[in-house]
Amino acid sequence: MRIAVLIKQVPGSESPLNIDSSNKALDESQVAYIINESDNYAIEEALQICDNNENGEVVIISMGPQRVQKVIREALAKGAHRAIHIVTDSNESTDPLTTASVLADAIKNEKFDIVFSGLQSDDLGFGQTGVILGEMLEMSTATLAMSTELSDGKIKVKRELESGYFQWITMTLPASISVQSGCNTPRYPSLKGIMGAKKKEISEVKFDGANSSQEIKRLYAPSNSKETVMIEGSTDEIVKKLVDVLKNEIKIA
Numbered sequence: 001m002r003i004a005v006l007i008k009q010v011p012g013s014e015s016p017l018n019i020d021s022s023n024k025a026l027d028e029s030q031v032a033y034i035i036n037e038s039d040n041y042a043i044e045e046a047l048q049i050c051d052n053n054e055n056g057e058v059v060i061i062s063m064g065p066q067r068v069q070k071v072i073r074e075a076l077a078k079g080a081h082r083a084i085h086i087v088t089d090s091n092e093s094t095d096p097l098t099t100a101s102v103l104a105d106a107i108k109n110e111k112f113d114i115v116f117s118g119l120q121s122d123d124l125g126f127g128q129t130g131v132i133l134g135e136m137l138e139m140s141t142a143t144l145a146m147s148t149e150l151s152d153g154k155i156k157v158k159r160e161l162e163s164g165y166f167q168w169i170t171m172t173l174p175a176s177i178s179v180q181s182g183c184n185t186p187r188y189p190s191l192k193g194i195m196g197a198k199k200k201e202i203s204e205v206k207f208d209g210a211n212s213s214q215e216i217k218r219l220y221a222p223s224n225s226k227e228t229v230m231i232e233g234s235t236d237e238i239v240k241k242l243v244d245v246l247k248n249e250i251k252i253a
Contacts, residue, residue: 001053001150003046004107005080006117006130007039007062009071013122019219026219028067035071038118040186042179045148046116047079047187053150057081061107063099064088069202076197077189083200088207095214100132106205108137114155115176119144127178134176142169143178 011017015032019025043060050056060075060083062068072083086106088094094102107115115134120127127143134141142157146166149156155175159167189197231241246252 001049001056001114002059002110002112003049003057004059004061004110004112004115005039005042005046005075006103006115006133007043007060007071007075008036008118008121008123009033009062009064009068010036010121010123019221023218023220024216033067033070035074036118036121036123038120038122038179038181040118041181041183042116042118043075043078043080044184044186045145045179046114048184049114049148049150050079059084059110059112061103062086063094063102063207072202073197074189076200076202077193078187079193081200083202084205085202086205086207096126096128096132098214100129100136102207103129103133104136111174113173113175115139115174117176117178119178119180130176130178137174137176140171140173140175141177142171142175145177145179146183148177 010033011026012032012034016030018027018030020027043058046058050058058080060072060080062072062083063086065088069085072085076083084106086102115130115137117130117133131141131143133139140155142159144160145157146160147158154170154172155177156168156170157177159169160180161167231238231245233241
């Protein structure tokens with residue numbers, strides 16, 4: 001059983017997000033980067049399957065600048081066997097289609113049985129890369145996975161739907177599955193794992209951003225403004241003005 005896990009390095013929730021002088025990227029000197037939250041659950045789901053299958057292999061796939069190797073090593077310390085790093089420039093901008101295309105080219109010869117990814121990234125939140133990648137590699141696809149079960153060459157996936165409902169679906173392998181945060185309990189790297197991760201293989205693939213279909217023109221922080229409007233008059237006049245504001249300014253149907 002050969003399993004790939006897509007992970008992404010994102011700014012930590014408590015990290016300052018200051019914009020650099022170009023107004024197109026963050027000032028990385030002040031940003032503390034971590035593994036995307038839902039990707040931790042994707043790693044754990046892959047490791048649990050591997051633990052229960054002989055000759056299993058978990059391969060970490062990540063795309064980004066050299067700083068990404070920090071989170072790759074963390075994933076390797078948890079128990080993943082090796083990694084593929086698609087190396088980009090520091091502030092390379094990519095859309096989900098471009099990212100999935102690059103990932104597909106990098107791993108198409110690996111012949112993975114399963115590709116796990118987090119449901120969406122905490123920074124941009126597109127939530128599309130795993131689905132597009134699965135389509136490009138002609139895999140079965142599922143999102144919002146809360147648990148998985150392997151049986152007879154197929155994988156059964158429990159999906160989280162709206163209003164507290166769940167759906168069980170059975171798919172053929174190979175499959176690309178995006179997992180929901182909270183679907184398991186991610187393990188911590190052990191001291192032995194941390195030491196062993198230093199010796200594990202990280203293959204590097206150079207990214208060519210020439211075909212990217214997305215470009216960031218400008219980053220900016222939204223301006224804060226506060227304006228108080230006093231509505232005066234008789235009760236009927238106040239109600240009429242309130243209705244007009246709700247319908248025409250706030251756009252409440």
